Amino acid sequence: MAKKKNSPNKLINESSPYLLQHAYNPVDWYPWGEEALQKAKMEDKPILVSIGYAACHWCHVMEHQSFEDEKIAEVMNKHFVCIKVDREERPDVDALHMDALQAMGLQGGWPLNVFLNSEAKPFYGGTYFTPEQWVNLLLNIAEAYSKNRPELNKSAEQFAQHLNLSELSRYGIRKSKTAVNEEEFEELYKNLARHFDKKHGGFGTAPKFPMPANLLFMLRYYHHTGQDAALKQLNLTLHEMAYGGIYDQIGGGFARYAVDQKWLVPHFEKMLYDNGQLISLYAEAYQLTKEPLYKAVVYETIAFTERELLSEEGGFYSSLDADSEGVEGKFYVFTRKELQDLIGAEEPILSKYYHVTTTGNFEHGQNILHRRISDEHFAKENELELEVLEEMVKTWKEKLLEVRSERIRPGLDDKILCSWNAIMLKGLADAYYTFGNKHFLHLAVRNADFILQHLKRGDRLYHNYKKGNTTIDGFLEDYALLIRALIRVYEITFEEKYLQEAKKLTAYTLANFFDEQEQLFFFTDRNAEKLVARKKELLDNVIPSSNSVMATNLYLLGLYFDDERYQQLSDTMLAQVKELVIKEPSHMGNWASLYYHKLQPTAEVAIVGHQAPEMRSELSSFYIPNMLLAGTENHSALPLLKDRSDIGGQTTVYVCYNKTCQLPVHTAAEALEQLQKGSGENPKFPSL
Template identity: 75%
Template sequence: MAEDRKPNRLLNESSPYLLQHAYNPVDWYPWGEEALQKAKQEDKPILVSIGYAACHWCHVMEHQSFEQEKIAEVMNKHFVCIKVDREERPDVDAVYMDAMQAMGVRGGWPLNVFLNPEAKPFYGGTYFPPQQWVSLLANIAAAYEKSRSELDKSAEQFAKHLNVSELDKYGLQQKNFHIREDDFKLMGYNLSTRFDKKRGGMGEAPKFPMPSNYLLLLRYQHHTSDYTALNQVDLTLREMAYGGIYDQIGGGFARYSVDAEWLVPHFEKMLYDNGQLISLYAEAYQATRETLYHDVVYETIGFVERELMSTEGGFYSSLDADSEGVEGKFYTFTKDELQEMMGDEEPLFSKYYHATAAGNFEHGQNILHRRISDEEFAQENQLELEVLQEMVQGWKETIMEVRAKRVRPGLDDKILTSWNALMLKALSDAYYVFGNKHFLDLALRNANFILANLKQGEKLYRNYKQGRATIDAFLEDYALLARAFIRLYEVTFQEKWLQEAKRLTDYALENFFDRTEGMFFFTDQRSEKLIARKKEIFDNVVPASNSVMATNLHFLGLYFDDERYMALSDEMLAKVKDLLLKEPSHLSNWASLYFHKLTPTAEVTIVGPEAPELRAELSAFYLPNMILIGSETGEGSSIPLLEDKVAINGKTTIYVCFNKTCQLPVHTAAEALEQLRDREDEPKFPAL
């Protein structure tokens, strides 16, 4: 029992992942000066072990190795051992993950890296079984004692590699280039070569939801009228919503599917996935009016509010994959358990959710999933649609009651700024599309929580727990929060949110921007210096912080008529264009920015007492290349786009403008929509 063991230095940390290791017999240190100085003073190699609270194999390695006294003795004798929560310290994780890849090791977590006392890496790997781990520890210790100069030489070479600029590494050079229709179509084509046209998604298993890929495809279809793109979005979103990766009972998505059919998830649920998928399904609903997407948005917000929202208004980070040490136990059922719960309705329930006596998962367990729509199922089983839907709702309530008595998966209750920003934008997007005031109330509560607890002056913090914010924020925190505040402004017309977005952007320009290369560093110049200062270029499950900043600069340049912002956004996009054409799946958020520059972004200003109502009418239509500005009075604003715009004759007026040229003022959403659609049919491709 942990209570019988002596705690290590992690006991005073706030990260649940670090606290999970606080009673290991390993003499763990958190990342920081104390551990690094100890390594120098004692001339010992450093072991940095990186993971996160919802990581299944991190738990396995802890139980098999880090909890074992004899293995801990070896670690403590020969190494200074440091535990890192990658979610709190993505800067540390990025440096040493890059080192692993330079060593030819496929990255993943747990990540175990060996460093010399200068914090320069010379060897590493991911998960190791106990015997292999002990053998590796002994070999590293012996090599450090007998071949120190060779290890230091290797470490120096890796450190040099880490300090090669990302722009140099990938040949990203600024060029004079044109925004071209053909280039955008080439991006779409190159992305399409990776489509799984049977089950959706990209490529083979494992499959991760990659929201920015599908947001790009929605916009690609909107611009080109290429329904191949929309069909792939619909296939992917439908298969995900029907699959085991989606919690059919409680809502919300798991992190990824281990198979190609979205059936068997890795059961952890992450805030960053669910926030972005809410935004994606909301936008897809706006483009298609598919009721399934509506249901996914409502159910996923319900899950996040119920299981990840703090009493203060912040959102927690994740739920573990395991409960009682078994992956997926909380979510799966045997056929006998279902029979006991559902009684006479069990055969229909099991047909609907594809549960069998043999099970579709481990040990006779069933992952509940669907394959067809409610309309098709009702027709096949000679049921009225309304009757089926009432039964499904009753089944869900029954399962939720049973779950309430089960041991819940572990909760990672730290609050991270960038992940909260993704959820804040999701709630704002959902309110924009569906007009549900509860979504806006949640968004405003979260936004005010962030300002009160994670911002001090102009500076942000990364993390919050129990009244403490201790880690300086990274570029992704500034970028994603600014993006969320821009969206919150568009759905409230409260100018404070747009001003907050501008302040965050200006702080990033002052403290993160590399004027030599024209891109942003991931870390604040005022924060701790690591052995390398990285730039995040490639869009992953979460878009790259540089692509988000470039997009923010585009929009803020329009709002504030700031040519400097616009020019910088253009220059950043220019640097990645060659690679973007070849690898759009790795730069899909950059490609969406390219979409915004293909034709002038519409500037729609609504002035007058009915501004919120007219905004709501416009939001019924899919208009992805538009910014919204609004005021009920038109007075006292510092936004240049509101200057000289008034409610004509006291009647709410809409001004539709492109490239600082406005159409005739109109008074109805229908008239504004006609102006917007007329302009979309006249693309312009300006040179940058």
């Protein structure tokens, strides 16, 4: 029977906004957990697992069309135990069932709907269904489960066996030699270059995702080789994204992806993890190029996250919905008439600048504001002084942002996730590392302290936080991304507590996530809930894989703490997947950056003396991606700093490679000269 109207289901006590959206559906939803799984066994019913997330447009559509329909709910409740999952809260459950769907030869995506037998083993699934398709599927599955149970159970067993194959076996990867070399590195880049869109930037065709890990690798490839074609493609991509509709021209920040090849029409949801990574990317690109546009993107994107995603406690919320008032993008778009009324005499020049038309470039005569050329070119073409144009644009943005603030806002997913906050933390730290803006430092330190206070208990991390509560054990992505961020926070503060926290968390992952047999990390803690399979995450996607981040962490911490075991393990992890990194770098971008780090000795720069922070600031304004910084104003027991002191009362810099140090120096210019000679990289540093 359908539930009584307006009575809540079992989701009512959940913290996830996505689950709470479904709490008053007539479907008798359960959260993922023992209660629902046991109910399926007791009642001998198949399980429906429906997975989505709060900013997912088609998840909302299917809810409205099917899950809010009482007749459809009656069919679901009669024949199935129905479980709702927020993929962002339970990435382990999501990854398992996405793998199952792909093993069935079906296209993945969200909403993800998978049918399991009463033993929680998947046998069929799909993504979005129209109401008619959905009802037919439900009835067909129910009939098959009643009449052909042995065949379905046999399929479920076969899928379970597939899910328990190791990732190395599934991708057919053989362990390679540990050594890295220039020939492989060049082959790796050429294989990535096959996917370049040389007209609009980025990779492939529509839909277009930014893929920050791949772009960060391209920065490092250029720095190593000096090949202009790589820098040209990178700059094309960064400009096209920053000019396109995927970037919020008024309020800053990026949407998750563009539905077209030109970056014009975004899928309007804004995710914390995208924006954190893109802050890092544009900050690093600015170090290399000194392109003003990249600096503007960093500053505006941080302003967006602070204005719209920052909690009072110092944590960042997860995302903003694509929809407002049930319409995708409504919050962000304008008709030309609206702009004429708002801007007045300057509207024609604004419309030319942002390519606004009377007919619009989006639905219902609406316009997605976007650019095509730099301010310098636009000013010249329109016979304007650059400073005049820049002041006009600043005023337009302020006016339109104020108008937008009075509109009905997109839904906010106000859960706080450890891994995504760690990505944002690194973004803030990278922005401070590049620009030296003290506000960025304040935001970074506040966020780091928030994470360590609220998402860590003893040696363990938790994945989620809301209103003082943590309910889900940390996954490898939480540990890996936080360790990486804390290393960077140490580099911008020289406060050793952050580096020591990173080391402690690393020790925990080795004790509780590491697979000695394959020399890689599981995604889930050995103490966590046992699912049908225990997975490993190898492929870098829109977020770098937790194994590639851990391999990088071990490499860096091995240098900081002079730990040969960490170094060797990092080498072994890369060797395990190196064959795939070279062949398919578009899915292994963060692994490719680790390959780069191992190609040349990493510069270990120790700064000692009362001017250590200022010296760090001078050095970090230059693009030296294969460098780690350690510093102290007095003395430190860190291996890189131990027994080192300032000389003659002057702040002193020690530049070392492979445990061999050059003569100590007292200026950033001298240190840069040593770094340039010792790196073997092609590009020259500009003079101070």
